[in-house]
Every structure is written in C-alpha cells, then in structure tokens.
Amino acid sequence: MYDLKKHFLADKKIILSKIENVLSKGVLEMGEEVEKFEENFKKYCNVKYCVTVSSGSMGLLLALKTLDLKKNDEVITVSNSDIPTSHAITLVGAKIKWVDINEDSLNIDENKIEKNITKNTRAILPVHLFGNPCNISKISSIAKKHKLKIIEDACLATGAEYKNKKIGSLSDLTVFSTNPGKILDGIGPGGIITTNSKNLYLQLLQLRDYGRKERPKKWPVKSYTIGYNSKLSTISAAILNIRLEKLDEYIQIRNYNAELYKEILFSKKIKFQKTLKDAKSSWRNFPIRIKNRNKIYDKLNSINSLVKLNYLPPNHQDECYKNFKHNFDLKITEKVNSEILNLPCHQYMTKNEIETLSNHLLNLIN
Ligand SMILES: Cc1ncc(COP(=O)(O)O)c(C=O)c1O
Structure with missing residues (x-):
C-alpha cells in the first residue's frame, strides 16, 4: 500500500x-x-x-x-490473513485449525487457542495483522x-x-515478506525467516537451495535433502540493504500517521485497531x-x-477451501471482515493528504 x-x-x-554495481x-x-x-x-532483529x-x-x-508435519498434524492459525498463510499449511500436508480473532486487535484471540488444541496439534501460526503485534507472551505460554x-506470520x-x-x-x-508494497520492500518478490535455533537455520539453508548445504566453486555439489x-534476488537484497537503514524512520512516520488518523477520525461510527500497551505496530495500513x-469503499477508493x-x-470462505469441511466458530472473523476498510498509512503521505x-x-x- x-x-x-x-x-x-x-x-x-x-x-x-x-x-x-550488482x-x-x-x-x-x-x-x-x-x-x-x-x-x-x-542485527536489526537481535536474533541469531x-x-x-x-x-x-x-x-x-x-x-x-x-x-516435519504428518498427515493428521494440525496447525492453528487465523482465517483473516492473506491466503498464503493457509496455503502454506495445506501445502505441507497438515490440517488447518482456524481460530477466531479478537475484535479489537484483529489478531488471533489467544483465549480461544487452548480449546482448539488436540493431541494432533503441532504448531501455532499467529499473524500480526497489518503490522499489529499479537500477544506473544500468552501465545508462548500456551505453546510451552x-x-x-x-x-x-510477520509478513506485514x-x-x-x-x-x-x-x-x-x-x-x-518468524517469517517476513519483502514484496513491493510491504513495509521493508525490494523490487520483486522476497521474504525473510529469522530464528534463534541453529538446527532450524541449517535446515532452512538447505530447503531454500535444492537441499544443498554449500556452494563450492567446483562440482560435485551435493544435495542432502x-x-x-x-x-x-541479489538486486532486491541490495535495495533492501539501502531501505533497512531507513526502516525505523518509516515506522516512526507510520505511527505518526496512525495517530493523526485517530485524532481526525475520532467518532462513534468508526472503530480502530487496538495495539497492546507494550507493543508498537508497524502500520502496514x-x-x-x-x-x-x-x-x-467504492466512493473513497475513487478518490484515493x-x-x-x-x-x-x-x-x-475462499474458493480453494470450499470443499474443506469444518465447524469452526469464526463469527468475529466474518463480522469484522465485512466492516474493515484499509486506509494508506505509508511514510510518503503528507499531513494534508491524511x-x-x-x-x-x-x-x-x-
Ligand atoms: C499476512 C500475510 N502473510 C503472507 C503473505 C505472503 O507474502 P508474499 O506476498 O511475500 O508471498 C502476505 C502477503 O501479502 C501477507 O499479507
């Protein structure tokens, strides 16, 4: 955006x-x-x-x-995300458990996670929607x-x-997207994964490069998995290096813009996304x-x-899941989905535009 x-x-x-240069x-x-x-x-994330x-x-x-998920393994996530969040779970052959969201944060309702955990649950995949951090402490203690x-899913x-x-x-x-239009973006598709686990890191290096551990100058080059x-792409990486230096400045302006919106749009007829007291959103929008x-939306979109x-x-409710039988209670997700309108919040917006x-x-x- x-x-x-x-x-x-x-x-x-x-x-x-x-x-x-590249x-x-x-x-x-x-x-x-x-x-x-x-x-x-x-270094920016302070992660290993x-x-x-x-x-x-x-x-x-x-x-x-x-x-290494098996057929009956389950992954808990939300339905109000971009479709790749759910696709990734389906593509690894696991089952999706969509949990309803909290109406204020628009993120997974952490109080509804536990009742969706079964003996087959292996992972929780929370989405920081529009850049707004989930309640990681609560989610971590449930996971533990x-x-x-x-x-x-920190793509936004x-x-x-x-x-x-x-x-x-x-x-x-943690997974980030650097697709054009994201908060930190390159000039084509891209993504980042961070972890503190050496074991997971080594697996990821192989998974992204045909199962290879290294690229020696001479063949043979072995594939282990x-x-x-x-x-x-190297060109995107070069551009990400330039923009990473400005990321905190971008976030600061986005937070300023969000506050300005809140001030001007203060009205009983408009609800805002709430950020946790101890969190800072990056306000993708x-x-x-x-x-x-x-x-x-129709009228406003024709103006901007x-x-x-x-x-x-x-x-x-997407076409690709229409044959996926489930009885999850996703009332808040459905209600909120019919009410959300996303306003641009990026760092190049002027006060006048807002x-x-x-x-x-x-x-x-x-
Ligand atoms: C919440 C969320 N997860 C995952 C993705 C997928 O990221 P990408 O477009 O880089 O594949 C997106 C993309 O917008 C997203 O918004």
Whole structure:
C-alpha cells in the first residue's frame, strides 16, 4: 500500500547505482549483498539467524517444512490473513485449525487457542495483522504448556515491536515478506525467516537451495535433502540493504500517521485497531471498521486508489477451501471482515493528504 513511484524516487540515485554495481559484478544469485542483508537484518532483529527466501509465502512454507508435519498434524492459525498463510499449511500436508480473532486487535484471540488444541496439534501460526503485534507472551505460554512450535506470520510486521523487542526474535520462527508494497520492500518478490535455533537455520539453508548445504566453486555439489529453489534476488537484497537503514524512520512516520488518523477520525461510527500497551505496530495500513463499508469503499477508493479492502473473502470462505469441511466458530472473523476498510498509512503521505482523505470519509459516514 504505497505509492511505489514515490518510494523509488526517494532513493533513486543510490538504488540505480546499487543495481549497476550488482549487474556489473555479474553475481545475480546469492553473493555479497544477500549475505550482507542477512547479517544486517539479524542485527536489526537481535536474533541469531536469518535466511532470505524468494517470498513471504515460500518463507511460511519452508518454516513449516522444518517441523516435519504428518498427515493428521494440525496447525492453528487465523482465517483473516492473506491466503498464503493457509496455503502454506495445506501445502505441507497438515490440517488447518482456524481460530477466531479478537475484535479489537484483529489478531488471533489467544483465549480461544487452548480449546482448539488436540493431541494432533503441532504448531501455532499467529499473524500480526497489518503490522499489529499479537500477544506473544500468552501465545508462548500456551505453546510451552502444550509443547507446540510457534511460527509467526510477520509478513506485514517488519520493524514492529513487542515488549521493546523487534518482532523476529521472539519465537521459534518468524517469517517476513519483502514484496513491493510491504513495509521493508525490494523490487520483486522476497521474504525473510529469522530464528534463534541453529538446527532450524541449517535446515532452512538447505530447503531454500535444492537441499544443498554449500556452494563450492567446483562440482560435485551435493544435495542432502529434498529442497526448493527459493532464493532472494541479489538486486532486491541490495535495495533492501539501502531501505533497512531507513526502516525505523518509516515506522516512526507510520505511527505518526496512525495517530493523526485517530485524532481526525475520532467518532462513534468508526472503530480502530487496538495495539497492546507494550507493543508498537508497524502500520502496514490503517484499518478502520465502519457500517456500510462497501458503499463507502467504492466512493473513497475513487478518490484515493490506495484505500483498499483486504483478505476478502476470509480464507475459510475462499474458493480453494470450499470443499474443506469444518465447524469452526469464526463469527468475529466474518463480522469484522465485512466492516474493515484499509486506509494508506505509508511514510510518503503528507499531513494534508491524511486530512483530506479523513474529511472525505467523515462526510461519507455522517
Ligand atoms: C499476512 C500475510 N502473510 C503472507 C503473505 C505472503 O507474502 P508474499 O506476498 O511475500 O508471498 C502476505 C502477503 O501479502 C501477507 O499479507
């Protein structure tokens, strides 16, 4: 949810010179920029290991692959996410258990997790929706009690914080997306996985590179496990290195924009997404909940094309899951899904743009 042209123009000179530099070195797979980015990002998150991958979706898939799930194993997640969250679980052959969300945070309702745990549950996959951190402490204590792994879907939450720590350092595995339009983005698909476990890290290195452990200069090059080609492009890594330096500044502006929206849009007719007291959202966008959402969306979107509806339908109602029989109680997910409107919140928005968009919205709802 960006003006990607503005995003490019903000750093045009250095981006173009980096691209030229990578192309003239002739190393377009892995190489120095990828290694540098993995090093930089792991320092940024204060986590031991970082593996770049070809997308957030592949990151989720590879992260789940490390758990070696069997046919009847279950993974708990939410339905109000982008569809790849659910797809990753299905693709590794496990069963999805969609748990309802909390109406205020729009994240998984941690009080509903335990009653969905069975003897087959292996992992919890919470999604930090629109950059808003879930209640990791509660989720971690549930996971510990039931010996479950946690894989965080932080595809929208790069740079977000929980208890003064960056998302990415807090559970078994965390997955980020660097697709264009994400908070930290490259110039094509991309993703990142972080972990503090050496064992998981070593597995991920193989999974992203055809099962190979290393790339010696001369063949033979051995493949030790069945893997994928899921590497981040070197040019994207070079651009991510430039933008990572500005990530905290981006987040600061996004938080400022969110506060401005809250001030201007304060009204009984508009509900905001609530952030936990000890968390800092990275505000991928600014979600609001309103009645007559569809009508207002049509009008507002014609004024500003970055006003969006996201994740419609929720995963459990999407075509690909229509034959998936379940009886999960997802009432809040369904209700909230019909009310959410996403407003742009990115770092290139001016105060004037936020005021103008907000005033249009207020005129429409009043
Ligand atoms: C919550 C969530 N999870 C996963 C993904 C998948 O990321 P990618 O587009 O990099 O594959 C997205 C993409 O928008 C997302 O929003």
